[in-house]
Amino acid sequence: MDEIAKSHDAAEDSSLYRIQHPPTWLERERGLIARIAAALHELRAHPARSVVLLPYAQLMPLASRMWAQARPDGFAPRFETTMNWTRSLGPWTAQPDDVRLDAALDGLTAQTLLESAGLRAHSEALAGRLVEAAHQLAPLVAAVPPAQRPDWAAQVRPAIGLGLEAPALALENAVARIALEWAVASAYPADRLWQFLQASSDEGLAPLDALVVLEGFQAEPLTEALKAHLGARAVSIPLPDANSRGRLALHAAGDAEDEAECAAACVLRHLQAGAQPVALAATDRALTRRVRAMLGARGIAIRDETGWKLSTTRAAAQLMGALRACAWNASSDAVLDWLKNAPAFDAAAVQALEKSLRKAGVAQWSSWVAPESGAGADLGSLAARVQPLRDKLQAARTLPAWLQSLRELLQACGQWDPMAADAAGQKVLEALHLHEDTQAALAQSLAASAWGARRMPATAFVAWVNQALEAASFVPEYPLEEQVVILPLSQLLARPFAALVLPGCDELRLSPAPEPPGAWTSEQRRVLGLASREVLALAARAAWEAALQLPAVDVLWRQSDEGGEPLLPSPLVQALLLAGQAPAGADPRAMRSLAQQPTPRPLPRASELPVRRLSSSAYEDLRRCPYRFFALRQLGLQEFEELETEVDKRDFGLWLHAVLKEFQEALQAKPVPDRIGRAEMLDVAAAQAARAMGLADDEFLPFAAAWPLVRDGYLDWLASHEATGAQFEEAERWLEQPLGAVTLIGQIDRIDRLPDGSALLIDYKTENQSKTRERIQQAGE
Numbered sequence: 015m016d017e018i019a020k021s022h023d024a025a026e027d028s029s030l031y032r033i034q035h036p037p038t039w040l041e042r043e044r045g046l047i048a049r050i051a052a053a054l055h056e057l058r059a060h061p062a063r064s065v066v067l068l069p070y071a072q073l074m075p076l077a078s079r080m081w082a083q084a085r086p087d088g089f090a091p092r093f094e095t096t097m098n099w100t101r102s103l104g105p106w107t108a109q110p111d112d113v114r115l116d117a118a119l120d121g122l123t124a125q126t127l128l129e130s131a132g133l134r135a136h137s138e139a140l141a142g143r144l145v146e147a148a149h150q151l152a153p154l155v156a157a158v159p160p161a162q163r164p165d166w167a168a169q170v171r172p173a174i175g176l177g178l179e180a181p182a183l184a185l186e187n188a189v190a191r192i193a194l195e196w197a198v199a200s201a202y203p204a205d206r207l208w209q210f211l212q213a214s215s216d217e218g219l220a221p222l223d224a225l226v227v228l229e230g231f232q233a234e235p236l237t238e239a240l241k242a243h244l245g246a247r248a249v250s251i252p253l254p255d256a257n258s259r260g261r262l263a264l265h266a267a268g269d270a271e272d273e274a275e276c277a278a279a280c281v282l283r284h285l286q287a288g289a290q291p292v293a294l295a296a297t298d299r300a301l302t303r304r305v306r307a308m309l310g311a312r313g314i315a316i317r318d319e320t321g322w323k324l325s326t327t328r329a330a331a332q333l334m335g336a337l338r339a340c341a342w343n344a345s346s347d348a349v350l351d352w353l354k355n356a357p358a359f360d361a362a363a364v365q366a367l368e369k370s371l372r373k374a375g376v377a378q379w380s381s382w383v384a385p386e387s388g389a390g391a392d393l394g395s396l397a398a399r400v401q402p403l404r405d406k407l408q409a410a411r412t413l414p415a416w417l418q419s420l421r422e423l424l425q426a427c428g429q430w431d432p433m434a435a436d437a438a439g440q441k442v443l444e445a446l447h448l449h450e451d452t453q454a455a456l457a458q459s460l461a462a463s464a465w466g467a468r469r470m471p472a473t474a475f476v477a478w479v480n481q482a483l484e485a486a487s488f489v490p491e492y493p494l495e496e497q498v499v500i501l502p503l504s505q506l507l508a509r510p511f512a513a514l515v516l517p518g519c520d521e522l523r524l525s526p527a528p529e530p531p532g533a534w535t536s537e538q539r540r541v542l543g544l545a546s547r548e549v550l551a552l553a554a555r556a557a558w559e560a561a562l563q564l565p566a567v568d569v570l571w572r573q574s575d576e577g578g579e580p581l582l583p584s585p586l587v588q589a590l591l592l593a594g595q596a597p598a599g600a601d602p603r604a605m606r607s608l609a610q611q612p613t614p615r616p617l618p619r620a621s622e623l624p625v626r627r628l629s630s631s632a633y634e635d636l637r638r639c640p641y642r643f644f645a646l647r648q649l650g651l652q653e654f655e656e657l658e659t660e661v662d663k664r665d666f667g668l669w670l671h672a673v674l675k676e677f678q679e680a681l682q683a684k685p686v687p688d689r690i691g692r693a694e695m696l697d698v699a700a701a702q703a704a705r706a707m708g709l710a711d712d713e714f715l716p717f718a719a720a721w722p723l724v725r726d727g728y729l730d731w732l733a734s735h736e737a738t739g740a741q742f743e744e745a746e747r748w749l750e751q752p753l754g755a756v757t758l759i760g761q762i763d764r765i766d767r768l769p770d771g772s773a774l775l776i777d778y779k780t781e782n783q784s785k786t787r788e789r790i791q792q793a794g795e
Contacts, residue, residue, distance in 0.1 A: 038508050039080040046077075046251065046508065047084040050226055053249045054091070059224030064091040067237055069230025069253070070505050071095050072319065091226070096204070096236045103206040110463035112200040113152050117485030118445075118478060120145045122413070126464045127192055133185070140189055142481075143533065147193035150532050154543050156202035157235035159212070159243075167198040170541050177535035186533060204236055211243060222247060229253050231504055231560070232545065232553040253507055259562045260514075263599025264587065265570040273572045274301055277517040278308040279602035280568040285314070285497055289512035289566065294500045296320045297518035302500060305517065309498060317496035319505065321489035329439035330483045332429060333420075333446075337476050340407035340423070342380075346371045349379045353400065358428035363396050375707075403427065410469040413478070414457035420479075421448050438488050445486040446479060504557045506564070513566040520571040524584035526558075527551040558586050568599060623648040627750075627757045665707075666717060667780040670724070671763060672703040674778065675745040678764070682742055689729055696725050739769035 039046045054064055068074060077093040094102075108114045111123055124144040128137040158166045174194050178187035214221035225248040227237055241248040265280070267273035277294070284292045296302040299322065309316060324330055332355045338344060339352035350371070353364045370393055376382040382397075403426055407419055424430040433439030443449060447456040460466040470478070499511070506514065518524060528550045530539065539546050545553075561567065569590075571583045583591070590596045618641070625632075625648065636643040645651045676699035686692050700721060744765045751758040764776040779786055 038510070039076075040084055045084075046228065046253075047080055049251050050081075050091070050228075051085070053226050053251065054224055057224040057247060057249065059222075059247070060089065061091040062089040063223040064226065065099065065222055065224075066091045066093050066226045066228065067099070067240075068093060068095055068228050069234070069507065071098060072501075072505060073228075073508060074098065076508075076510070096207075096234060096240075100203045100207045103210055106201075106203045106206055108459070109201060110459055111196075113148050113197055113202075115149060115152060117145055117149075118482030120148065121478070121481055122460075122465045123196075123463070124148070127196060131188060131192055133188060136185060140185060144189050144193055144196075146532060147189055147534075148196050150534070150544065151193055151197040151542065152200070152202065153235050155197045155200070156204040157239040159208045159239075160201070160205055163198050167194065170194070173541040174538065176537045176541070190534075190538070207236075207240075220247070224249065226251060228508075230507060231556045232549065235543065259595070260565045260567050262562065262590070262596035263566075263568050264590065264596050265568060265599045265601070266583070267570055267572045269572055269574050270301060270576065271304075273517055273570055274304040274308065276602060277301075277305045277515050277568075277570050280515045280570070280599075281305070281309060281314075281498055282312070283602045284513040284515070284566065291317075291496050291511060292498050293506060293509070293511040293514045293564070294498055295503045295506070295514065295516045295518075295561065296500050297503060297516070298523045301518055306500060315493040315495060315497045317492045317499045318490055319499065319501040321487045323484060324438070324441055324445060324486040324488045325480065325483035327438035327442070327488050329433050329436055329442045333424070333433070333442060334476075334480065334483070336423060336427065336429065337407070337420070337479060339379075340404045341472060341476070342408050344379050344404070346376050346379045346382065349400070349404075352427075356427035356429055357432065358426065359396070359399070363393070367393050367396055408472055410471045412467060412469055413460060413465055413475070414453065416470060416475045417446065417448060417453055417456070420446070421453070424448075437491060441486065441488050442483065445482050503561060504553070506557070506561050511564055513568075514561055514564045515568045515570070516561060517570040519569050519584045519587050520581045521584055522575075522581065524571075524586060526554060526585045528554055555586070568602075569596070618644050620644055620648060625756060627759050629759050663780060666720075667778070669700075669703055669707060669717060670780055671746065671778055672706065673699045674728070674764070676702055678742045678745055689733075692729055692732075693725060696729070700725075735766075740766045740774060743767045743773070 042048060050066055051061075054061055066077065068077060074093050074095065078090065081090050081093075092099075100106075111126075113123075114120055121141050124141040125137045128134070128140055128144065133140065155163060155166075171194065174190050175187050177183075178190065211221050222244065225240060225244050227241060227248065227250045229250050229252050241250065265276050267276050281292050281294060284290075294302065294305065299320075302320070303322060306316060306318065325334075335348070335352045335355060339349045341348070350364070350368050353359045353367070354361075371382060374382070403423060407423060411419070421430070424433065433443060444452070447453055457466075499509075501509075503516070527547060530545065530547050530550060532544075534542070534544055536546065538544070569587060571587060572581055574580055582588070620640075623644075632643065632647050635646060673696070677696050680695055680699065681692065686695060700717075704717070742764070745763065747762045747765060749760055749762060762775055763778045766774040766776060768774050779789075
């Protein structure tokens with residue numbers, strides 16, 4: 015992608031990009047501005063006393079600019095969305111038990127409602143489903159004037175359980191009914207709009223001369239309700255206006271990475287040809303972020319209108335890392351991860367702590383004990399600073415108290431100021447109500463609810479924080495002048511883009527009939543007024559057709575997924591292929607010729623790193639591969655072992671060595687001749703070794719399953735071995751032997767003394783017998 019091949023010169027290419035706002039907005043008869051003006055004239059409405067409702071907020075500044083350009087000397091109507099119009103009518107404060115459309119706070123209310131309905135045992139499991147159902151019903155209820163909601167609820171209440179009569183669906187039925195009652199009993203910001211219209215009617219005044227609705231791909235419940243309420247003073251202008259299709263090009267990519275590269279190259283090709291801004295449709299979140307990273311690395315100014323989950327930002331990850339580190343059973347890795355991201359702790363001290371933990375193999379932070387003298391004293395002072403901070407976030411408390419404690423933790427460990435200075439971090443603090451003013455407002459709001467005094471355990475609070483971050487989105491700041499705009503396919507409508515790059519058009523990511531959200535049955539959706547599968551399919555096809563009307567469109571899809579399974583293009587793309595309406599596009603990436611730059615062969619100088627001590631395993635490395643010996647033994651490039659790993663054969667071998675040493679030394683100090691007594695001594699030694707190695711019961715389970723067989727086999731061997739007159743003398747003896755400039759080092763597993771006084775060296779091996787037979791056949795073993 016470093017050089018984009020151009021099939022035409024820049025002047026010829028730029029003529030192919032027709033910025034769409036003149037025909038869409040400013041055309042004399044068919045343009046939107048002319049049609050809005052004609053509608054106002056027909057209704058004899060003054061523009062200043064009229065509202066034009068747009069399908070989404072991004073059209074508001076564009077519509078105002080287009081009206082000013084077309085009619086610079088006259089009055090202008092108000093261009094609004096229902097949300098912005100409602101917000102302009104004044105502040106709105108939710109009641110404690112209202113549906114707030116805040117997943118974290120609504121989740122608390124949902125648990126309370128489920129408990130009140132006798133479903134306490136299922137409250138945590140069903141709370142998420144209840145919130146989802148209530149959020150889907152909220153726009154429908156908000157579109158009903160508050161005085162009419164009881165009648166509306168009475169009409170739909172008998173049908174809410176349709177299809178859920180079976181006993182096996184009792185919980186689903188309960189969730190649906192509770193969601194309906196919750197949604198109907200709640201107040202909404204749209205209530206201010208209904209109050210405004212009602213107050214004007216009560217005074218005998220017309221609240222508006224006219225309401226002009228520019229239709230989108232899918233009807234909004236509140237917009238339709240406003241049209242019905244205003245009657246003849248409301249008029250709709252259908253969108254999109256029919257236009258011819260633009261210049262299409264189809265690109266079949268091999269896999270996800272190939273698709274991302276090709277999409278980024280398509281964007282760069284359009285920009286190089288003078289097309290600006292270029293729309294990049296966000297049909298696949300992961301793919302879009304990959305393309306965004308490629309374009310951002312080239313300095314392209316990007317306006318991202320979709321953003322990404324707040325939980326995936328670095329700020330959210332650091333906050334969750336702090337919470338995980340403060341758990342009572344936190345792992346050493348979790349605490350180290352937190353300390354490395356906390357500016358208040360010295361980096362060198364944290365590195366020394368990590369080295370000590372990994373050397374000791376301490377997987378659980380609570381199992382680590384800092385040395386009291388020497389270099390370990392500094393580690394003890396670090397632990398003395400860390401532990402009080404962890405202790406403050408372990409006892410159960412109310413949600414406002416939890417938020418205050420979390421705020422104090424972030425400030426104490428130096429994470430607060432960097433988060434407050436970062437855009438994503440600021441969003442994290444806002445989503446969790448961690449600022450002092452929002453904390454006070456939240457505490458006041460919760461005071462009237464059950465959660466004002468309910469104590470939450472640490473695990474419940476961490477789950478609540480995670481839910482809040484998962485539900486929120488982070489949208490980066492917009493550049494002053496964007497070159498690329500990332501947006502959903504449905505928001506391309508009436509936007510003045512010179513070109514569109516549309517990746518993710520495979521059968522999985524671009525369905526012509528999207529699955530309706532939620533667990534509602536088709537009959538429930540019909541009665542409640544939720545969008546059916548047919549309505550969603552029509553909206554998806556309309557968005558697709560509108561997208562193809564942009565001047566230049568690149569359609570991309572991948573032919574295989576991450577697992578190598580083949581993928582077909584979307585049925586919408588297949589229709590283009592069958593109709594022969596779009597040619598296959600040339601690969602926008604140009605081939606480059608690179609001069610060979612061979613990497614010089616490394617020439618290590620082993621003489622500058624003399625070896626003073628040599629073990630048998632190090633000598634084996636030298637015999638097998640001198641480069642390996644140089645890297646591991648002379649340069650010391652040995653990675654730290656993971657603290658949280660599954661128990662393997664090596665762990666079993668270390669444990670067994672410790673068990674046999676403990677047993678043989680105990681048997682030497684107090685001989686026990688009978689087999690039962692020896693078996694009991696071995697079991698005691700096994701338990702002591704497990705505790706010394708910090709093995710929990712679940713980690714010890716693989717050892718415990720094999721232990722009886724190993725124990726009995728060892729006792730059988732020991733009896734026959736002692737019958738020859740051999741006596742145990744020493745276990746795990748460390749030896750050093752000078753040999754010129756090198757000292758040979760090693761540890762002998764066991765030393766026995768034979769009847770003739772000679773020593774017998776025994777090496778324990780926890781391996782298959784066939785491997786042992788092969789080993790002893792080697793002369794150097």
